[in-house]
Amino acid sequence: MRRPLIAGNWKLNGRRADVEERLKALRAGFREEWVEAVDMLVCPPAVFLPSCESSLKGSPIAWGSQSHAAEASGAYTGEVSASMIADFGASYAIVGHSERRALFAETDAIVAQKVNRAVAAGLTPIVCVGETLDQREAGEAETVICSQLLAALSDESGFLEAPFVVAYEPVWAIGTGKVASVADVESVLAAIRRVLKEGSESLSERTLLLYGGSVKPSNTAELCALPDLDGALVGGASLKPADFLEIMNQCFKSLSSST
Ligand code: 13P
Numbered sequence: 001m002r003r004p005l006i007a008g009n010w011k012l013n014g015r016r017a018d019v020e021e022r023l024k025a026l027r028a029g030f031r032e033e034w035v036e037a038v039d040m041l042v043c044p045p046a047v048f049l050p051s052c053e054s055s056l057k058g059s060p061i062a063w064g065s066q067s068h069a070a071e072a073s074g075a076y077t078g079e080v081s082a083s084m085i086a087d088f089g090a091s092y093a094i095v096g097h098s099e100r101r102a103l104f105a106e107t108d109a110i111v112a113q114k115v116n117r118a119v120a121a122g123l124t125p126i127v128c129v130g131e132t133l134d135q136r137e138a139g140e141a142e143t144v145i146c147s148q149l150l151a152a153l154s155d156e157s158g159f160l161e162a163p164f165v166v167a168y169e170p171v172w173a174i175g176t177g178k179v180a181s182v183a184d185v186e187s188v189l190a191a192i193r194r195v196l197k198e199g200s201e202s203l204s205e206r207t208l209l210l211y212g213g214s215v216k217p218s219n220t221a222e223l224c225a226l227p228d229l230d231g232a233l234v235g236g237a238s239l240k241p242a243d244f245l246e247i248m249n250q251c252f253k254s255l256s257s258s259t
Contacts, residue, residue: 008238025241064092082121108151173213
């Protein structure tokens with residue numbers, strides 16, 4: 001049985017004081033009844049990982065990174081490695097977000113390298129896949145997504161044994177208020193599971209599938225009701241503690257009503 005995960009991607013937002021305030025509010029608002037049922041993760045800009053470590057240590061809330069270097073160490077000015085991130089108690093690493101792919105020229109090959117770096121550092125990779133609007137309109141969504149996923153799975157480091165998360169984030173649904181239809185999400189999730197199964201039965205069984213793209217409290221229940229969905233990767237709404245906590249609550253309630 002996979003444990004659902006509600007993850008917040010804080011992107012390039014916040015200053016130290018707001019971030020620490022937000023962490024405090026999340027810790028205070030995390031309900032006891034969620035502990036055994038749903039995991040919560042926050043992914044702030046890397047400079048705030050020490051704040052996560054000091055504010056969240058000992059709480060049920062995990063923290064992770066938004067991006068890390070494809071290389072382990074060396075002359076790569078400005079980069080932060082997966083092991084440095086792990087040094088601050090992080091347990092997850094977002095890899096291949098569409099903003100990284102589109103704005104920072106992150107290719108499938110780089111994504112695969114980063115997945116390996118994350119796993120080698122003991123971080124669980126959250127690999128983001130998703131189609132643009134043009135690709136969806138051309139009927140290519142599933143082909144694009146499966147090929148992004150296969151590329152991320154082309155590993156050398158034996159990560160097929162490691163914990164793994166895939167986030168389906170249609171590019172056109174990110175920050176736009178537009179959410180993919182439940183039927184579309186369902187069919188993409190089924191395609192992702194098929195690809196994972198081809199890797200191995202156990203990889204498919206253990207991999208969490210998240211949806212991301214304009215997730216908010218009002219659409220969480222409908223999404224979490226999908227049997228193959230294991231949670232959400234939330235952008236904008238994860239910056240507001242009340243909304244993020246309500247997304248957790250909606251996910252928890254939808255689990256409770258399905259059992
Ligand atoms: P929004 O929830 O703001 O649409 O962002 C989604 C996202 O990119 C999460 O990684």
